[in-house]
Amino acid sequence: MKGSKLNSLIALFSLVLLGACVLAGPPPSGYRLLKKISISAAPGGGEYFDYITVDAAARRVYVSHGTVVDVLDADSGAEIGTVAGLQRCHGIAVVDELGEGFVTDGGSGKVVVFDTKTFRITGEIKAEPDADFILYDSASKRIFTFNGHSKNATVIDAAKKTAVATIAMGGIPEQAVSDGNGTVYDNIEDTNEVVAIDARTAQIKTRWPLAPAGQLVSIAMDREHRRLFIGGRNPKTLVVVNSANGKVLQSFPIGDRVDATVFDPESKLVAASTREGTIHVFHEDSPDNFSSMQTIKTEFGAKTMALDPQTHRFYTDTAEFNAPSATPQQPNPQPTPVPGSLHLMIYTP
Numbered sequence: 001m002k003g004s005k006l007n008s009l010i011a012l013f014s015l016v017l018l019g020a021c022v023l024a025g026p027p028p029s030g031y032r033l034l035k036k037i038s039i040s041a042a043p044g045g046g047e048y049f050d051y052i053t054v055d056a057a058a059r060r061v062y063v064s065h066g067t068v069v070d071v072l073d074a075d076s077g078a079e080i081g082t083v084a085g086l087q088r089c090h091g092i093a094v095v096d097e098l099g100e101g102f103v104t105d106g107g108s109g110k111v112v113v114f115d116t117k118t119f120r121i122t123g124e125i126k127a128e129p130d131a132d133f134i135l136y137d138s139a140s141k142r143i144f145t146f147n148g149h150s151k152n153a154t155v156i157d158a159a160k161k162t163a164v165a166t167i168a169m170g171g172i173p174e175q176a177v178s179d180g181n182g183t184v185y186d187n188i189e190d191t192n193e194v195v196a197i198d199a200r201t202a203q204i205k206t207r208w209p210l211a212p213a214g215q216l217v218s219i220a221m222d223r224e225h226r227r228l229f230i231g232g233r234n235p236k237t238l239v240v241v242n243s244a245n246g247k248v249l250q251s252f253p254i255g256d257r258v259d260a261t262v263f264d265p266e267s268k269l270v271a272a273s274t275r276e277g278t279i280h281v282f283h284e285d286s287p288d289n290f291s292s293m294q295t296i297k298t299e300f301g302a303k304t305m306a307l308d309p310q311t312h313r314f315y316t317d318t319a320e321f322n323a324p325s326a327t328p329q330q331p332n333p334q335p336t337p338v339p340g341s342l343h344l345m346i347y348t349p
Contacts, residue, residue: 031281031296031314034348037077039317040340042066043084047319047337051133052260052306052344053092054315058116061306061315062092062101065342069103071119072344074308081119086112091134093143095158102158104131104145111145111154113161123161127154133175139182140199146173146186153186155202165202169195175260177221177228185228185243187216194219194230194246208246213237218261218272225287231258231272238272238280240290250290254280259303260316267312267349269293273305279314279347296347301337314347 041047042065049065059074069083069092083089087107094101094116102125103112109131113123128147135144136158143156146169153173155165169188176186183205184197192214196206210216213232220229221243228241231254238261240250255274263270268284279296301318308315319337326333 030294031279031347031349034313034346035077037072037344037346039063039065039070039079039342039344041342042068047339047342048088049317049319049337049342050089050304051091052304052315052317053094054306054308055094055096055116056308056310057096058094060094060116061308061344062094063317063344064089064092064103065317074311077344077346083112083114083119083121085121090132091145093134093136095136095143098158100158102134102136102143102156104134106130106132106148109147111143111156125156125161125163127156127163128152128166133173135176135178135184137178137182137184137199139178139180142199144176144184144197144199146176148172148174153197167197167202167204169204170207174217175219177219179221179226179243180223183243185219185221187219187230189216192216192232194228194241196243206246208241210239210241210246210248212248212251213239218258220261220263220270222263222265222284222287224265225284227284227287229261229263229270229272231261233257236274238270238282240270249288252280252282252290252292254278257303260305262305262307262314264307264309264312266309269312271305271307271314273298273303273314273316275301275303277302277318279305279316298345298347300335302345312349315344316347317342317344319343 053062061072071081090104109129111125128150130148133146145154153167171188171191174187215233218231226243255276255278257275270282281294302316305316320341321335324333
C-alpha cells in the first residue's frame, strides 16, 4: 500500500514536471528555410517592397510591394487575392472584428480601406505624405499611421473611418507597437528616442532617449513582462528596454539595416531581420536576461519580416539585385532589384 502511494506520488510529480516543461515552451533548436514563393511584379510599381503582415486567425499573409498588396494563404503560399490600384503602399493593419484592412499609401498620403473577404477597396481616409507604418490599437479602437517625413502620426477611428487627431512626433516616426492597454510606443528615427503615446487622448506621455542604439527603426513587445525590443541601424544594435521607465536592460550587435523585430510570446523568442541577409534570434531566459540563439542566413535585401504565432514561422521577402557600376557622379551606387524577382521566404523551427 505504501509503495503504491509512493508510485502514485512519483507519477503525479512527473506529470507536473512534464506540464511545466510544455507550458514553458522550450526554444526550438534552430530555424530552417521551409519554402520560397515567387510573387508577380506589381503593375507600374517596380520591385519596391515593404511590410509583411500575418493574420494568423484567418491564415493569411499580406505582402506590400509597389502599387499592390498581395494576399497569400499562410500555409500553402497560394495567392488568394490582391489589393490593387495604390501608388506606393507600405503597412497593412487588419481589423478582424470589422472585416476590414487598412493600408498606408505613402504616395497619395492616404489610408486605403479594403474588405478582407473580397479585397476590394471600400474607402479612403486622408492621412499625410509619406504615410508609412500602421497599427491597430484594440484598447482605443483606433488606427495609427506614422508619417515619416511629415513627422507626425494620424489617428483614425477604425469603425467610423475618419481621422480624429494628428500628433506632432518631434522627428521622423518609424515603427510602433501597442501594449494592448491603451499605450502605443513609437521609434523616432532621427532623434534616437522612443515615445509613449496615450492612444485614447492622442497625446505623447513620455519621451526616452535610447543608447547604445541609434537610428531606431524596428520594435516589438513582450506585453506580459513590459519589455520592448528595438532595432537600430547606427550603431547596428538590438536593445531590450523596460517600457515602464525607458531603461535599457541589454543590447546585442546585429546586421546592417535592420527593418523588423518580432516577439513570440509562446517560445519566448525575439528576432530581428536585416538587409544584409540575416535574422538574429534571441531567447528570453528571464524578463531581464536574454541570450543569443541563432543567426539565420537569408538573402540580401530580406529586411522586412512577420511572425505567425500559431506555427512560430518567420515570413520575409526580397528580390534579386543588380550590382550597378560606380561612376564619378555616383561612386557608391545602391543595388537595384530585378523586376519580377520578388519572392517570399518562410522559415520554420
